[in-house]
Amino acid sequence: MDETVTEYIRRTILKFPRDEVKTMLEKWGFLSETQLQTLNFCQVKEKVSREVAQLCEENSAGIKQAAALDIIYNQAHPNKRVWSVYRMNKAGEEMEFFDLRDFKNKFKRRLQSALKNVTINFEEYEDNAIWIRIAWGTPHRKPNQYKTSYVVYHSQTPYVFISASVLKSNLPLLCQALLAASNYHDISEMELRSHSLNSLKDIVFKRYSQVSHFTIVFLFFSSLLSSSAADLRIIQENRNQRERIERMNWEAFGDGPLPKIEFAQYKLETMFKSNPKLDVLDKEPFRCLVKFSSPHLLESLKSLAPAGMADAPLSTLLTCIPQKARNYFRIRDRKALLSGSFVSP
Amino acid sequence: GVLAHLEMLEVQAHEAAVKQEEMERQAEKLARLKARVQELRLRRNELRAKVDLQQNRQLGKGGIASDPAQFTTQAILERKMKSVKAMLQLFYLTGISGKLTKRGVCFCISTAYEGTYLDLYYLDLVITLEVQIHCHSIPIFIPLEQLAKKYLQTDIRRFLSVLSDHLNAYVRRRYQADQLQEHFSDQIEGTLQRNSLCNLLVFNYNVSHKGKTFPFNVRLLYGDLCRSLPTEVIVSCTPDAPKFLAETAAAHSDLFRRVALHKAFCSFSSAEERLD
Numbered sequence: 001m002d003e004t005v006t007e008y009i010r011r012t013i014l015k016f017p018r019d020e021v022k023t024m025l026e027k028w029g030f031l032s033e034t035q036l037q038t039l040n041f042c043q044v045k046e047k048v049s050r051e052v053a054q055l056c057e058e059n060s061a062g063i064k065q066a067a068a069l070d071i072i073y074n075q076a077h078p079n080k081r082v083w084s085v086y087r088m089n090k091a092g093e094e095m096e097f098f099d100l101r102d103f104k105n106k107f108k109r110r111l112q113s114a115l116k117n118v119t120i121n122f123e124e125y126e127d128n129a130i131w132i133r134i135a136w137g138t139p140h141r142k143p144n145q146y147k148t149s150y151v152v153y154h155s156q157t158p159y160v161f162i163s164a165s166v167l168k169s170n171l172p173l174l175c176q177a178l179l180a181a182s183n184y185h186d187i188s189e190m191e192l193r194s195h196s197l198n199s200l201k202d203i204v205f206k207r208y209s210q211v212s213h214f215t216i217v218f219l220f221f222s223s224l225l226s227s228s229a230a231d232l233r234i235i236q237e238n239r240n241q242r243e244r245i246e247r248m249n250w251e252a253f254g255d256g257p258l259p260k261i262e263f264a265q266y267k268l269e270t271m272f273k274s275n276p277k278l279d280v281l282d283k284e285p286f287r288c289l290v291k292f293s294s295p296h297l298l299e300s301l302k303s304l305a306p307a308g309m310a311d312a313p314l315s316t317l318l319t320c321i322p323q324k325a326r327n328y329f330r331i332r333d334r335k336a337l338l339s340g341s342f343v344s345p
Numbered sequence: 346g347v348l349a350h351l352e353m354l355e356v357q358a359h360e361a362a363v364k365q366e367e368m369e370r371q372a373e374k375l376a377r378l379k380a381r382v383q384e385l386r387l388r389r390n391e392l393r394a395k396v397d398l399q400q401n402r403q404l405g406k407g408g409i410a411s412d413p414a415q416f417t418t419q420a421i422l423e424r425k426m427k428s429v430k431a432m433l434q435l436f437y438l439t440g441i442s443g444k445l446t447k448r449g450v451c452f453c454i455s456t457a458y459e460g461t462y463l464d465l466y467y468l469d470l471v472i473t474l475e476v477q478i479h480c481h482s483i484p485i486f487i488p489l490e491q492l493a494k495k496y497l498q499t500d501i502r503r504f505l506s507v508l509s510d511h512l513n514a515y516v517r518r519r520y521q522a523d524q525l526q527e528h529f530s531d532q533i534e535g536t537l538q539r540n541s542l543c544n545l546l547v548f549n550y551n552v553s554h555k556g557k558t559f560p561f562n563v564r565l566l567y568g569d570l571c572r573s574l575p576t577e578v579i580v581s582c583t584p585d586a587p588k589f590l591a592e593t594a595a596a597h598s599d600l601f602r603r604v605a606l607h608k609a610f611c612s613f614s615s616a617e618e619r620l621d
Binding site for chain 1: 482536540545547
């Protein structure tokens with residue numbers, strides 16, 4: 001039992017960049033000061049990890065400590081995972097007195113009553129974020145510590161950030177446990193996914209800088225100042241057009257740093273409209289998938305018009321991503337009978 | 346003799362003639378001015394008559410000056426903007442300032458505690474036939490939607506006031522918890538359990554008496570989100586603690602209810618110093 005645990009710890013150490021290993025071990029706090037001093041962090045990571053594993057065995061490390069280290073790694077490098085956003089709904093408007101201990105107990109109880117073989121660990125951070133690490137097993141097999149799901153939840157908010165692992169079948173169990181613990185009614189997945197956990201938080205908590213009228217004044221004056229410093233020998237031929245593009249861009253994307261998402265996906269489903277002779281095509285809907293990927297999609301969209309690669313204003317389907325808090329879209333035909341919007345929820 | 350007398354008479358006659366001329370000139374001037382006065386009086390009467398005529402004409406249309414234009418959307422909008430402007434002037438001193446925008450108004454709510462300015466939050470409203478929140482920087486756990494549903498359409502002033510209360514109270518509760526963690530961490534055992542709204546705090550702290558320390562547990566529940574003092578306080582000690590500590594627990598419970606958290610702890614440490 002211990003060997004698998006120490007092996008797990010060793011592999012977790014290997015995931016850290018070499019210059020972070022020391023600080024992470026200190027943060028972990030499982031090894032004593034004297035033990036840490038015996039380690040040589042300048043050597044190859046492989047060697048360091050083996051030495052740490054040795055020390056952990058001497059200290060009789062258990063799953064709890066191993067899980068704590070894994071949480072530290074994922075909290076320091078959340079961008080290695082893909083996060084989805086889930087939204088919870090409440091029935092009434094009662095005030096929430098979020099009791100952390102209560103939450104943890106209820107979550108554990110609910111999940112463990114449904115599935116005995118599961119490892120659950122919690123960690124709280126200063127920004128009121130609660131990290132939950134779940135290692136899944138089956139009714140007949142012990143939890144696999146390498147197959148983990150992570151949940152990040154900020155108390156008294158309706159949003160949950162979940163990085164599920166391969167085992168999608170456990171997702172309903174996880175959702176049920178979350179509802180039971182947080183006293184919400186139902187939970188549904190939003191069409192919003194990204195590697196950048198902080199950007200997802202920025203979008204749903206509306207922490208990114210939306211266009212605010214306070215910034216209008218600053219921007220106006222700053223643009224006046226900057227234009228006056230330009231070299232007078234240079235004549236801007238397309239000044240009007242450039243300014244127009246900049247203004248439209250600014251209206252669409254705002255002013256400050258944009259949330260970081262890596263892709264946007266648009267599924268188009270429409271009926272082929274042609275002359276009645278082509279019967280076959282009439283029956284089947286025409287499906288098409290367009291996917292945009294980028295290391296930083298919103299920034300690249302913002303730079304399209306100024307770079308001359310697209311006309312401004314950009315389609316609202318692209319610019320509405322932060323406001324609508326979604327990057328997965330389904331576009332269907334506008335049905336004549338239904339008056340609903342043609343971008344489906 | 347006679348010539349001198351004649352000269353004298355001549356001078357007199359000359360003087361009299363000059364006087365006569367003078368008087369005639371004066372009389373002429375007076376007559377002219379009188380005529381002018383008459384002229385002006387006449388003009389004034391004419392204008393008065395004109396004004397009276399116009400007023401009568403308006404009254405003649407039926408009592409109150411009913412202008413059908415006052416119910417147009419433009420007029421409603423203008424009235425709304427007027428009341429908003431009045432509110433802006435009123436609120437400036439209460440920590441809520443605002444700026445008119447093209448489509449509505451942008452409010453900035455500043456929070457403060459004990460003379461220290463804390464966070465600033467903004468709220469951008471679009472005023473058409475109904476008031477909508479365009480964007481804002483209010484934290485997600487403040488019940489903004491609930492408050493907007495209740496007050497935003499009917500009473501913007503009340504909405505802002507209640508929102509400001511919520512924000513100030515939240516910021517003050519958070520400030521107290523932060524101060525406690527920063528300055529009294531040596532008295533706290535373990536971690537301070539809190540939440541996003543800072544409306545439930547649970548922690549253990551040490552009470553020293555005659556050289557011995559006793560662990561106390563306290564649970565502070567802030568039932569009113571617009572207040573920065575708890576509505577419910579439960580202070581408990583371990584079951585095997587000496588009896589007299591129950592009194593201390595009760596005293597602490599009462600103190601936490603009345604006094605800000607970090608100040609209460611301040612008084613503990615000073616009380617202990619006094620005892621020692």
